[in-house]
Structure formats: structure tokens, C-alpha cells
Amino acid sequence: xxxxxxxxxxxxxxxxxxxxxxxxxxxxxxxxxxxxxxxxxxxxxxxxxxxxxxxxxxxxxxxxxxxxxxxxxxxxxxxxxxxxxxxxxxxxxxxxxxxxxxxxxxxxxxxxxxxxxxxxxxxxxxxxxxxxxxxxxxxxxxxxxxxxxxxxxxxxxxxxxxxxxxxxxxxxxxxxxxxxxxxxxxxxxxxxxxxxxxxxxxxxxxxxxxxxxxxxxxxxxxxxxxxxxxxxxxxxxxxxxxxxxxxxxxxxxxxxxxxxxxxxxxxxxxxxxxxxxxxxxxxxxxxxxxxxxxxxxxxxxxxxxxxxxxxxxxxxxxxxxxxxxxxxxxxx
Numbered sequence: 001x002x003x004x005x006x007x008x009x010x011x012x013x014x015x016x017x018x019x020x021x022x023x024x025x026x027x028x029x030x031x032x033x034x035x036x037x038x039x040x041x042x043x044x045x046x047x048x049x050x051x052x053x054x055x056x057x058x059x060x061x062x063x064x065x066x067x068x069x070x071x072x073x074x075x076x077x078x079x080x081x082x083x084x085x086x087x088x089x090x091x092x093x094x095x096x097x098x099x100x101x102x103x104x105x106x107x108x109x110x111x112x113x114x115x116x117x118x119x120x121x122x123x124x125x126x127x128x129x130x131x132x133x134x135x136x137x138x139x140x141x142x143x144x145x146x147x148x149x150x151x152x153x154x155x156x157x158x159x160x161x162x163x164x165x166x167x168x169x170x171x172x173x174x175x176x177x178x179x180x181x182x183x184x185x186x187x188x189x190x191x192x193x194x195x196x197x198x199x200x201x202x203x204x205x206x207x208x209x210x211x212x213x214x215x216x217x218x219x220x221x222x223x224x225x226x227x228x229x230x231x232x233x234x235x236x237x238x239x240x241x242x243x244x245x246x247x248x249x250x251x252x253x254x255x256x257x258x259x260x261x262x263x264x265x266x267x268x269x270x271x272x273x274x275x276x277x278x279x280x281x282x283x284x285x286x287x288x289x290x291x292x293x294x295x296x297x298x299x300x301x302x303x304x305x306x307x308x309x310x311x312x313x314x315x316x317x318x319x320x321x322x323x324x325x326x327x328x329x330x331x332x
Contacts, residue, residue: 002167003072004075016076029068106192108289151168161177195257204265259283
């Protein structure tokens with residue numbers, strides 16, 4: 001049995017908490033919201049994020065970050081990607097020095113264009129060998145109901161991979177190991193941007209052909225980008241790549257897909273923000289992904305138009321028109 005501190009009491013942190021309890025781990029969730037924490041402890045539910053779900057009685061929560069970190073022999077990050085740095089800075093003075101740190105965050109930091117494990121290293125000065133990620137087609141609202149699903153456990157350290165396989169494997173949650181940490185992180189961050197593109201197309205009334213175009217050409221862009229930064233291009237053909245992208249781009253449960261649909265229908269980023277109030281990581285990561293592509297000279301026309309649309313400098317119709325005029329030579 002591992003003692004795992006899950007930092008984040010939202011839908012994803014709570015869901016992974018349940019997965020780990022089901023696999024036999026001892027889990028303590030940290031969250032700022034006192035009502036959410038109290039409800040997890042007393043009512044064994046989290047109605048704010050997971051309506052109608054009864055949580056395991058063994059799942060506990062706290063608002064005391066020091067208590068959560070002192071409890072743990074493994075730390076799992078499940079907070080919004082763009083808040084990671086500020087949180088780590090505030091926790092740095094008492095953050096354990098030698099424990100494995102596992103990230104479930106999918107995004108690229110806007111200011112630095114760092115991947116999430118790079119942010120952890122930058123703030124905490126931890127060794128790469130302590131880090132790992134869990135990624136894949138993981139919609140919390142399905143996994144919390146114990147529907148069959150899978151995820152990729154990625155790390156450059158085999159011990160961390162083995163640890164994640166042990167911690168997360170259940171009869172409904174299957175774990176696939178990978179040593180390609182960079183590729184898995186790029187895949188998880190970029191799928192949000194491509195899912196936005198698919199949502200925009202759906203919102204504009206386009207059908208399956210257009211969606212298929214966006215998904216496959218978007219995947220090609222991401223694979224080229226990841227390879228330029230040292231990733232294995234085959235990673236993008238697996239669960240962390242096409243698996244996650246298909247789930248995010250095709251499901252109405254996906255925030256990025258839903259946000260894109262509103263944006264495609266209305267042409268208004270403000271209206272999309274009003275109708276989809278939860279964190280939509282693709283909105284933040286699009287510009288950062290584009291900057292990463294520019295640094296290594298990778299053509300990324302879908303990522304580029306999504307970045308321009310969410311920045312308000314391009315409307316959805318003109319975005320599609322631009323994509324249809326991109327030179328085929330530039331995409332090969």
C-alpha cells in the first residue's frame with residue numbers, strides 16, 4: 001500500500017483518488033475548497049465536480065497542504081496546468097525532497113512554453129528521475145463510473161513506471177508503460193488544441209470529413225513537433241496520442257471540444273467563455289504550442305489558426321479558409 005497525496009480536489013483529482021483506492025492505495029486529497037473537502041470526508045461525494053457519484057469511504061481529504069505532503073510517500077499533481085508554478089512556489093519551502101512526483105496535467109505554460117514536468121524541475125530543482133506522468137483518453141465522468149479505460153504511465157525512470165502501474169491498475173483501469181516522457185507530454189498538451197479545432201468545425205456545421213481531416217492532420221503536426229524536441233513519433237500513434245485526441249475531439253464531455261463548438265457557432269471567444277466556464281486548457285496552450293513550433297521551424301497550420309482564433313485575431317470562417325489554402329508541400 002502506498003500513501004498518495006493527490007494535490008487537487010476537482011473532478012480529475014477525485015477520480016484518480018478513487019482509482020487508487022480501488023487498487024489498494026491509501027489516498028489523501030488536498031483541496032482549497034472547504035465545502036468540497038468536508039463533503040468528501042462526511043458525505044463521501046463531490047457534487048460540485050462529480051454529481052450523483054458515491055465515493056469510496058476510504059477516500060479522505062484535507063485543506064492542509066503541509067499535512068497532505070507529510071502524509072505522502074508519492075505526490076500526484078492534479079491542479080490546473082496554468083496554476084502549477086504559483087502553487088509550487090508557495091509550497092517549495094516544505095515540499096518533500098526525495099518523493100516521486102507524478103503529473104496528470106496536460107498543458108504548456110504560457111509564459112515560458114515549458115512542459116509541466118519542466119515547470120516542476122524549474123521551481124523545485126528536482127531530478128528528472130523523480131518525475132512521471134499519467135496521460136491518455138481519460139474523461140473523468142466515465143472513469144468515475146468505473147467504465148473500462150486505459151492510460152499511459154511515462155517516465156525516464158523505470159522504477160517510476162513500475163510504481164504507476166502498481167498504483168493505478170484496477171479491473172477497469174489499464175496502464176501501459178512508456179519511457180517517452182517528452183512525447184507523452186506533448187501529445188497530452190497538443191490534443192487540447194486540436195480538439196478545439198474539431199469543435200470549431202462542428203460548431204460551424206461541418207461533418208465527419210472535416211473532423212477526420214482536423215484530427216489526422218492535427219496529429220501529424222503534433223508528431224512532427226514532438227519529434228523535433230526528441231520524442232518518439234510512434235508515441236503519437238498510441239494511447240497517449242491518437243487515443244487521447246480521439247476521445248477529446250469526439251466527445252461532448254470534452255471541455256475543449258465543447259468550447260470549440262460554441263466558438264464555431266458564435267464566432268465569439270467571450271460567449272464561449274460564458275457558456276463553458278471550466279478551465280479549457282487548449283485556449284491557453286495554443287499560443288505556447290505555436291511558439292514551440294516556430295522555435296524549431298515546424299509547420300503547424302492547425303495549431304496556428306486555433307491560436308489566432310482564441311487570440312481574437314481571426315474568425316472561424318477565415319481560419320478554415322486559410323487551412324484549405326495551405327501548401328501540401330508544407331505539410332509533408
